[in-house]
Amino acid sequence: xxxxxxxxxxxxxxxxxxxxxxxxxxxxxxxxxxxxxxxxxxxxxxxxxxxxxxxxxxxxxxxxxxxxxxxxxxxxxxxxxxxxxxxxxxxxxxxxxxxxxxxxxxxxxxxxxxxxxxxxxxxxxxxxxxxxxxxxxxxxxxxxxxxxxxxxxxxxxxxxxxxxxxxxxxxxxxxxxxxxxxxxxxxxxxxxxxxxxxxxxxxxxxxxxxxxxxxxxx
Amino acid sequence: xxxxxxxxxxxxxxxxxxxxxxxxxxxxxxxxxxxxxxxxxxxxxxxxxxxxxxxxxxxxxxxxxxxxxxxxxxxxxxxxxxxxxxxxxxxxxxxxxxxxxxxxxxxxxxxxxxxxxxxxxxxxxxxxxxxxxxxxxxxxxxxxxxxxxxxxxxxxxxxxxxxxxxxxxxxxxxxxxxxxxxxxxxxxxxxxxxxxxxxxxxxxxxxxxxxxxxxxxx
DNA sequence: GTCTATAGGGGGATAGAC
DNA sequence: GTCTATCCCCCTATAGAC
Numbered sequence: 001x002x003x004x005x006x007x008x009x010x011x012x013x014x015x016x017x018x019x020x021x022x023x024x025x026x027x028x029x030x031x032x033x034x035x036x037x038x039x040x041x042x043x044x045x046x047x048x049x050x051x052x053x054x055x056x057x058x059x060x061x062x063x064x065x066x067x068x069x070x071x072x073x074x075x076x077x078x079x080x081x082x083x084x085x086x087x088x089x090x091x092x093x094x095x096x097x098x099x100x101x102x103x104x105x106x107x108x109x110x111x112x113x114x115x116x117x118x119x120x121x122x123x124x125x126x127x128x129x130x131x132x133x134x135x136x137x138x139x140x141x142x143x144x145x146x147x148x149x150x151x152x153x154x155x156x157x158x159x160x161x162x163x164x165x166x167x168x169x170x171x172x173x174x175x176x177x178x179x180x181x182x183x184x185x186x187x188x189x190x191x192x193x194x195x196x197x198x199x200x201x202x203x204x205x206x207x208x209x210x211x212x213x214x215x216x217x218x
Numbered sequence: 219x220x221x222x223x224x225x226x227x228x229x230x231x232x233x234x235x236x237x238x239x240x241x242x243x244x245x246x247x248x249x250x251x252x253x254x255x256x257x258x259x260x261x262x263x264x265x266x267x268x269x270x271x272x273x274x275x276x277x278x279x280x281x282x283x284x285x286x287x288x289x290x291x292x293x294x295x296x297x298x299x300x301x302x303x304x305x306x307x308x309x310x311x312x313x314x315x316x317x318x319x320x321x322x323x324x325x326x327x328x329x330x331x332x333x334x335x336x337x338x339x340x341x342x343x344x345x346x347x348x349x350x351x352x353x354x355x356x357x358x359x360x361x362x363x364x365x366x367x368x369x370x371x372x373x374x375x376x377x378x379x380x381x382x383x384x385x386x387x388x389x390x391x392x393x394x395x396x397x398x399x400x401x402x403x404x405x406x407x408x409x410x411x412x413x414x415x416x417x418x419x420x421x422x423x424x425x426x427x428x429x430x431x432x433x434x435x436x
Numbered sequence: 437g438t439c440t441a442t443a444g445g446g447g448g449a450t451a452g453a454c
Numbered sequence: 455g456t457c458t459a460t461c462c463c464c465c466t467a468t469a470g471a472c
Binding site (some may be wrong): 020021022024025115116118119121130137153154155157158159160161162163164165166167168169170172173176177179180181184185187196197199200201202203204205206207208209 | 238239240242243333334336337339348355371372373375376377378379380381382383384385386387388390391394395397398399402403405414415417418419420421422423424425426427
């Protein structure tokens with residue numbers, strides 16, 4: 001058993017177990033037992049438990065963000081100076097995250113793990129996320145602003161935040177959709193998920209500010 | 219120091235610490251030290267760590283859900299047989315959660331804690347949540363359906379799920395909004411949060427299904 | 437690179453005195 | 455109801471043989 005193999009086995013086991021129990025609830029012992037490797041190998045390969053966590057999340061997020069940027073590149077090539085339609089930008093943003101684990105046998109757990117990104121309490125890990133998303137922010141921000149030029153800056157950020165929440169919750173907690181819909185919705189159908197999400201977020205991001213003032217109190 | 223006082227002190231300390239580090243990352247020892255009470259008192263009052271967790275979450279959720287139902291009662295009184303405007307129902311649903319901790323000195327942490335509800339991995343705890351939300355589901359579901367009679371059942375549940383995600387993320391991770399907006403948005407302003415959320419969710423819940431088909435591929 | 441063994445520190449829970 | 459003391463388990467990290 002070579003070193004690369006051991007590394008991979010640790011990462012795969014950590015993904016699965018952390019998706020189920022969270023990272024604080026997952027011990028290195030349970031990870032190495034599940035992976036069939038030695039306890040000490042984690043510290044050899046990743047330095048510490050936190051180093052392992054960072055690599056687990058990084059390995060999930062990097063390809064997703066790479067695909068987001070590729071899709072945005074393609075859209076910018078297609079539309080040139082013209083604004084990109086809202087639903088197309090949103091598709092490029094949420095699609096890669098939802099489709100991410102499509103071909104993995106652990107795809108459900110891995111989606112949950114990606115969703116947990118957004119509620120991980122460790123500060124070190126949170127800082128590394130912020131860094132990983134810097135380029136996404138710098139590229140998608142202006143694209144959105146070109147498509148929604150009349151939207152106030154604050155309104156835009158509120159809506160982006162809500163969009164991230166809807167996406168993250170869909171990744172992290174598919175069971176809840178199954179439960180509230182009594183099985184009528186299939187949260188593990190990636191294409192249906194993307195279609196529904198893009199539809200919902202397009203309407204929310206593009207909402208007319210005046211429209212809802214009728215029902216506001218205070 | 220009477221027993222009620224000890225119970226309260228434990229619950230208050232548990233709220234604060236769990237909001238920061240998650241429950242798996244918070245030991246009973248740290249809770250009792252912070253509360254200035256004896257370690258054994260947790261088992262006396264709550265039976266186990268899990269019993270304590272259930273009570274912490276229950277104490278947060280119960281008044282929020284009670285207020286939701288009261289607001290819905292008032293709306294049903296106001297509108298009778300007529301459908302309630304979408305933004306008014308949404309206000310009754312998200313408002314109590316966002317305003318919940320308005321008057322507490324730990325309001326920021328407590329909001330985060332309520333948001334964590336949605337990513338708590340323990341099955342026992344998740345089951346107790348499902349139970350706590352049964353009545354909410356049974357009352358708000360039909361109200362929504364009267365307001366949105368033409369929306370397919372599946373579409374409705376997808377959108378409700380996205381709405382819950384947007385709300386939960388806003389509760390759980392206010393810092394992220396501050397960060398992505400470079401401080402332009404104030405996630406601790408409860409009224410602004412409710413206004414923005416209701417605006418966004420109204421548009422999303424009420425989206426015209428045909429509208430976004432223009433940009434769909436595959 | 438991989439292992440065993442262990443250091444060294446919490447962890448949750450409980451028995452039993454007060 | 456509250457405390458001390460303690461049981462017994464699991465934790466991460468590392469030293470050092472191979």
